[in-house]
Amino acid sequence: MGLVRIEGIHLALPLKKAIKHASYERTVSDSLIVRVTLEDGTVGFGEGVPRSYVTGETIETTFDALETGEVAQQVGSPSDFVDAVARIASIRLPSIENDPRGMFGNAARCAVELALFDAYGRRFGQSLSDAIRQLLTGRSYLRSTPGPVRYSGAITANGARKERISSWKMRIYGFHQVKVKVGVSGQDDPARLRQFRSILGRSTDLRIDANEAWSADELLERVAPLREFNPTALEQPVPHLEVERLTELRPQLGIPIMLDESLCGEPDAHRAIDSGLADLFNVRISKCGGIAPTLRLINLAVEHGLGVQLGCHPGESGILSAAGRHLASNLVGLRYLEGSYDRHVLAENLTAPDITFRYGGWAEPLSGPGLGVAVQHAPLERMTVARRELTP
Template identity: 60%
Template sequence: MPDPAHGRTSTKSGPRIRRITLLRLAVPLKREIKHASHTRTSSENLVVRVELAGGTLGHGEGVPRPYVTGETIESTFESLARHDWARIVGEPADFAGAVRTIGSIRLPENEADPRGMAGNAARCALEIALLDAYGRAFGEPIGRAVELAEFSGLRRYATVRGVRYGGAITADSFRKEIRSAIKFRVYGFRDVKTKVGVEGQDDARRLAWIRRILGGKVELRIDANEAWKPAELIERTQPLRRYAIAALEQPVPHAEVGSLAELRPKLGMPVMLDESLCGYPDAERTLREGTGDILNVRLSKCGGILPSLRIIALAHRSGLGLQLGCHPGETAILSAAGRHVAGRVDGISWVEGSYDRHILRENVSREDITFGFGGRAKPLAGPGLGISIDPEAVDAMATERRELAYD
């Protein structure tokens, strides 16, 4: 009887999975992160640790959010614990074989979901952990999976590049927002995003000051996080147009995203979809109905590196714009995974992530891979994620764990 996860079993003699550990992490944040939909002072993340025969370890991460993909930590644990991953993955003989097998993994809840998003954070954590483990076992970086991916129209750089990250201004006190804008201007960032639509805030006044401080050369994006109803969208955005907005992210709730087919041409600024872009069917709907100009692809909500590349390839083929985003509270694991994608894939206008030191009180890697001056960051060298995950640091943040042994 075939396994519902649709994996391919290999009979070749490569390293086999010996144990998988599922960990619930409480990741402490340095400050409160607030937007129109939610406020948080810590991030509850899923970390998957894969141990291969011989002792090689790999780590992956997902950020389950009920309001994004409908997942919780509990649901990710249950989803991943149902399957014999050692049998599904088998014993790949080389990294290319591992990538093919890992790319074929499907979770039943994802297959049954019309939007292709249920189970995506769980799949992302498992996929990255497997790629990290087999990358280390075969001496290949995770980014090699980007090069091996076979998706029609996917545009890749000829060589690996450094990444330029953008700045983010959270919906904080006016004084703190101005201070952030000054820092981004002084430190040479070329693009910045700020939240809008938060109750009690005057967005036009905020943007006037932010634009004045940043100057005219810095690209400014705004993120509404589903704050507005379609009936008020034109009224809400009209006063903001004068500030040369490069993109308006998720202005209406996903349940009403269909309204953007009519409203989008009247807004005077490109529309980026985020909560309405969580799987490949969402991307297809965007094209079919004309609800967005730009897709915000985030590894966790889109199911991992390989499913994200499939969406990116569709955008490349169809002319949609792209942002490679992140979830607030991601640790160095997802930061590193995103770096490998952003340094190899062409056609991404903006990259978010690697905020590690600026947002997290504690992290899980021995290295600090936070971006530097102007948001610049070098490619990561070495096998797997290219960073050293500290198992003790992971365990110190873990509030729950489940062992899946395959000995």
């Protein structure tokens, strides 16, 4: 059962409010949606979130990466789901292979990989969880059965009044973990964290994300006044070009360091491990190239005693939310989990049913063939900016 068609779609998902951090501010989230069609007419959908400031990708470069990828040839004609999973997990794109950091094309690879898992899952009556469990066979961090997960909340940089309201919402909604964006110009981070602590309480696990905001030379000075609020992790404190400085600075900071923008492919992971740059990895399915590459990064972290956050891209649709749910539901030992913010972030979603987490951040594993969610035709058409028929 081979692949006969790949269509790339530029989708603009409207956000309920602007998402702001030290690197970027956006009111619309641009996604690459890939629709694949198998020989028998079975259709599958996948999503990638190209961000030029993360992996260097744009919508156009993702189209180009898939155009030259010879995906149909790599997938061939799987005889069953097990065969399909093995073939899909092995897909390679030239743009990634030729990039020293192994990341230029990751959003494209993620989108087509998820679309294929969705299509072949529907064709053979299997779920993405079944694929993940096959890929994790024998791993110590594979759950015995898919189980419920608990997501963390996030407070973006929105001004004192809005942040105070967000803090109360986090407390009332029962989140046990909250991430706060720091490092935005003009904001008093110690005062902000003091306010968050006073509202959230001492028992809430509070972590901070600087999104490359600080130079290595100022890092110790910036972090020192934040330690009294007991953040459990500091995410990407310096720009990627200065990340090597964390070898010397990390032991002096007093807060565990998590890499994000500096962790996009396996070369990044090996560099971080060899140089002692981090205590935790933030893996995001689109940023890291899909389910199979993400699992390889998780395995490297586990093997070397590093913690793992399964993150997300703000504004991703229910397609990536579903992929993250399937992955998290099958893993033991995730330090932090982000995602499934759908109805809290998106003015309109692409998929049904609504899989947004419930009170306390709790959510159940997904069932059904493929991704377990359905792409809705009407919102797909409304939010489409451009389409491109791609050589399969």
